[in-house]
Amino acid sequence: MTGGVPYASARSIADGVRTGELSPVDVVETYLDRIERFNPDLNALVTVSAESAREAAAEAERAVERGDDLGPLHGVPVAIKDLNRTRGVRTTFGSTAFADNVPEEDDTVVARLREAGAVVVGKTNTPEFGRKTVTDNPLFGASANPWDLDRTTGGSSGGSAAAVAAGLVPLALGSDAAGSIRIPSSACGVFGLLPDFGRVPDGPDRPDAFENVLPYTFLGPIARTVGDAALMLDVMAGPDVGEPYGLPAPEGSYLDALDAPVSDLTIGYSPTFGGFQVDPAVRDAVEDALDALSAAGATVTELDLSFADSWDDRHDALEWILQQRYVGLYENLKRTASVDLLDADREITPEVVSRIEAGLDLDAGTMAAARRRRTAVYETVQRGLEGVDVLATPTLSRTAPELGTTDPTVDGEPVHPMHGWTLTWPLNLSGNPAGSIPVGFDDGLPVGMQLVGDRLDDRTVVAACAAVERELPWIGSYPPAGLEGGA
Template structure:
């Protein structure tokens, strides 16, 4: 057995706790100790819930002693992104406006994790209101990748990715409206899955339909594919207050052991339209052979999405701006004045991106919908011939804080999101994961695996087959 439970997977901890090899208190104490020892390194956690975690651990031990039925995550520590609510714990959303806000109830997927026996040990960092694919805010500051804390961890679930990559916690779900699960997974060397839209319910209020613009969903982040699948089984399923939620389709954990001999995979590092650093490309071209060794067929194919990367990003921004402006309206309904007196309390990036942005007209919004439709049709054509599409997650490796790239291999890009290949799947609602594929100069590279809507099991099966042939568990930094 590994000497410290902090180095054991979530699935391994659940088994060890059921077998009496670890107690929930022993596990939680070890995790909390590691968080307090190392969090200053990456700044992954905004809040550490020592008292709550120890109280939940004691309850978990009592359940074992009483012979009560144990859930699939009984005694397993979990960290929650600071956009989502844990009853009695503050949810800052990375904003000074909510620095002292305490949640009155659990978000639905948090309640499901608790019901499965998971123990909440804290809240992970996120950019203000989750806006950004890097993680920095005026409440907690920036979060760095464990491989080089002077460099970004990705976002907006950057705290979750860093917490996993530094072995502070075995499970740390995030949310993804444009890459916010997959980019941190790529930059922190962990596994992250954006499931099909609606698989994990998102009860958003006052606007239940906010996640439509663009498609946003919660998703698992973990150090192993098995752990992600196990937590997805717990979080998935329809919810009456989420109009986009869908019924659970089978057990995702079962896909981890499934062979992929019959899968046909299209490989396109850049989707034919995105700039990708040559070293990242080389890393992916070396890694993709693992699918072939696992029995799958791999062909080099570029999808025809009907638009170039700039047009897709413009459509994404048009739709996202509608959602962000709605966020400002919601803040005003809560008594804040983000466009006036409270403007100085917002991060300048948020002000530039949202508060000062021109609101799209309804005609511009519907034109963006047409772009979205062409992307959907292009994906449908590709997935009419192939089961999965494998690409880069990001066109670059983690860069220093505050130094967003303005070009890749001499090609000028939009610095804030022009270096990620994730937005198309938020426009279509399809499942997409980022899996560790290797390193460039000691920095992790993520490989994106996408499938048809509701083919989450195919994405998980391929991810697990890749992991068996190219395991990354011993690659995390240790100091």
């Protein structure tokens, strides 16, 4: 296993457990030891459920010894983003208001991972209620990027991406309302997958089961390889009676999509995705990757995507629907947890408070304008996909900013501090599946490429990302700072 157990693929760990080559107890102990050694510097995991993980690993070992039918993730450690509820394990949402919250039930996706044999080793850091594109909060502080501890992980699934990149876990769960899987995956040099909207159930979300269309919010895997992400998605995907927008069970396994030949792949390349500023070094890395794919037989065509509305107007639409979403969060928490996020006595981050307050002032005309602009974004993305399998863009305009940066720049020019350096959020307006895959470095920091597919065609995204991985193998590239080689 390349790099030793900490950097082994989830697939190889599952195979080793199934054949008896690996002990689930030893595997979990290896990762818990690594978490103990390296997590204090990274702050990727904010709750480590060592006792329950050891108990689950011991039971997993007994199941192997008994000859039980084993799930596809039997004995594989996994980390869960701290926005998802975990039975018996603290779930804070990155908020001091929930510092001692221990749910009695798992979210559906967590239950599915456990049923498949995965061992939950802890919860990963996130900004409060996932509000920002960097990962810090008043309860736990900031997560550090394994490639450079002075850099951000991105957000909001920053703890998950950092944990996978540093070999603290082979798999982690992410969620994405404006890029929160893809941003940190690009910044930390791992693979993050946005499956079709409705593919992975998010619930139970009550009393508002419709919140995840404001904007489209996805759950998806973060892994070091496309194959591991496909394995995890096979476990998580499928309908749930409580999900109004849940999709039927997918046809076949996502693992079956991994071997599509690169020569069959057609790619439409949008260098700026309709007007984002992109650092020349990032653009060079993405174009070098596309040149390599072209040399291997793929067809690559550069596109000039032209959106009907300006960048600012499109971004306003995103902000308005996010504000409405946070009003729903505010009202739901008052009803279900008796927590008022606008209570002046609570230590709630200004970003969350301002979004709720702005949302309370929204009117119907503003939301109608947001829906029209959102429709126009969808139509433009679909036009870009005409005649190609996937649309390629940089994932981020730049590599990971320094920790604490509030005014990031791109090639020396100021951009919107939250979303001006992330080419991810238009897809949360349109609902298209996408993946962010590593394609190179700029000054020692990872660069990711975003591959976008048609609605209801996330298998093609998986196939395309697997083709990239074969032509530009990232396996074996580990962060520095004493983390390399499974040390």
